[in-house]
Amino acid sequence: MKELNHLDLNLLKALNALLEERNVSRAAERLALTQPAVSAMLNRLRHRFNDPLFIRSSHGMLPTNRALALQAPVKLILENISALVKPIEFKPEELKYTFKLAGTENGIRTLGVPFALKIAKLASDVKVAFFPIQGQPLEERLLTGEWDLAILGEQELTENLYYQRLFSETYTCAVRHNHPVLKQEWTVETFCQLEFVLVAYNGGHFAGATDTALERLGKKRKVKISVGHFSLLPDLLKQTDYATVAPSHFLRSRNDLVLLEPPFVIEGYQKAMAWHARANHDPIQQWFRQIMADVAEEVKNP
Known part of the structure; x- marks a missing residue:
C-alpha cells in the first residue's frame, strides 16, 4: 500500500484523458487545465511509472505498451472512485430495509403507527420495528444503529444527538x-x-x-x-x-x-425525533425522517 502514498488522483485523471485524447491540448481542455500544467503532469507520470508513456510521432502521441497496459485499470479506478463519492440514489419502492423506531407507548401510538402505515404504501419491502425507549441507553442505541430514530420529549434529548421538533403536546x-x-x-x-x-x-x-x-x-x-x-x-x-x-x-x-x-x-412539551450524527447525511435515513415529519404535520393538523 506504500506505493499509493505518492500517487495523485489528479495524475490518474490526466493519464486517462491523455490515453483517450492522444493529444496534450485536447486533454488540457477536457481537464480544464492549461497545456503546460498537463505537460508537467505527464512528466510526473513518466517519473512515477519509469516509462515515457507517450512517444511523439507524425500521427500524434502514441502510447507505449506500459501506457496501454495502464488504460483499463486506470479507467476502472476512476469509475470506482466516482461511484464511491456519488450521492446514494434510491427508489423507495425498491428499498429493502428494517427501520427501527424507538419511543414511548404514546409516541409509538401517535406517530409510529401512522408512520408505519405510510411507509407500507410507499415502500412495500420496508419493515418497521418498534422498540420501547424507557430505561434504555438512548444515545448508545442510536450510535450502534440498533435504533434508527427515537420519538421522545424534547426535555429527554442529550447534547450529542441531532433532533427535529415535531409538534407541541398539551x-x-x-x-x-x-x-x-x-x-x-x-x-x-x-x-x-x-x-x-x-x-x-x-x-x-x-x-x-x-x-x-x-x-x-x-x-x-x-x-x-x-x-x-x-x-x-x-x-x-x-x-x-x-x-x-x-x-x-x-x-x-x-x-x-x-x-x-x-x-x-x-x-406541555415539545415532541421531537432524534437521531445520531452517523445517520445525519444518509439519504435513506433523511427520507425516513421526512416521512415522520409529514406524519407529524398530519397529526398536528388532522
Missing part, C-alpha cells in the same frame, strides 16, 4: 361518560376532589406535570393508581369514577371517554 383530562363530575362546575377545586389514574412510564410514580402545576397553585390531587401503559387507561376509567390527565394527541380519538380541558394551566 394535556387533557378524561373521565367516563355519565361521570358525576360532568354535572358539576368544572373548577380547580372540583378537579382536586377527583381520584386519578396516572401513567408513569417507568412505573410506581404518583406525581407528574399535573402535580407540578397544582403545586404552583398551592393545591394537590389524589392519585390512586399508577400504571405503566396508556392502554390500561380506558378500562380503568370506564369502570370507575377515576379521572386521568394524559397527552391530548393520545386522548382525542377516544370517543368512549369524555374529554375536559384542565381548569388550570399544565405546561
Whole structure:
C-alpha cells in the first residue's frame, strides 16, 4: 500500500484523458487545465511509472505498451472512485430495509403507527420495528444503529444527538361518560376532589406535570393508581369514577371517554425525533425522517 502514498488522483485523471485524447491540448481542455500544467503532469507520470508513456510521432502521441497496459485499470479506478463519492440514489419502492423506531407507548401510538402505515404504501419491502425507549441507553442505541430514530420529549434529548421538533403536546383530562363530575362546575377545586389514574412510564410514580402545576397553585390531587401503559387507561376509567390527565394527541380519538380541558394551566412539551450524527447525511435515513415529519404535520393538523 506504500506505493499509493505518492500517487495523485489528479495524475490518474490526466493519464486517462491523455490515453483517450492522444493529444496534450485536447486533454488540457477536457481537464480544464492549461497545456503546460498537463505537460508537467505527464512528466510526473513518466517519473512515477519509469516509462515515457507517450512517444511523439507524425500521427500524434502514441502510447507505449506500459501506457496501454495502464488504460483499463486506470479507467476502472476512476469509475470506482466516482461511484464511491456519488450521492446514494434510491427508489423507495425498491428499498429493502428494517427501520427501527424507538419511543414511548404514546409516541409509538401517535406517530409510529401512522408512520408505519405510510411507509407500507410507499415502500412495500420496508419493515418497521418498534422498540420501547424507557430505561434504555438512548444515545448508545442510536450510535450502534440498533435504533434508527427515537420519538421522545424534547426535555429527554442529550447534547450529542441531532433532533427535529415535531409538534407541541398539551394535556387533557378524561373521565367516563355519565361521570358525576360532568354535572358539576368544572373548577380547580372540583378537579382536586377527583381520584386519578396516572401513567408513569417507568412505573410506581404518583406525581407528574399535573402535580407540578397544582403545586404552583398551592393545591394537590389524589392519585390512586399508577400504571405503566396508556392502554390500561380506558378500562380503568370506564369502570370507575377515576379521572386521568394524559397527552391530548393520545386522548382525542377516544370517543368512549369524555374529554375536559384542565381548569388550570399544565405546561406541555415539545415532541421531537432524534437521531445520531452517523445517520445525519444518509439519504435513506433523511427520507425516513421526512416521512415522520409529514406524519407529524398530519397529526398536528388532522
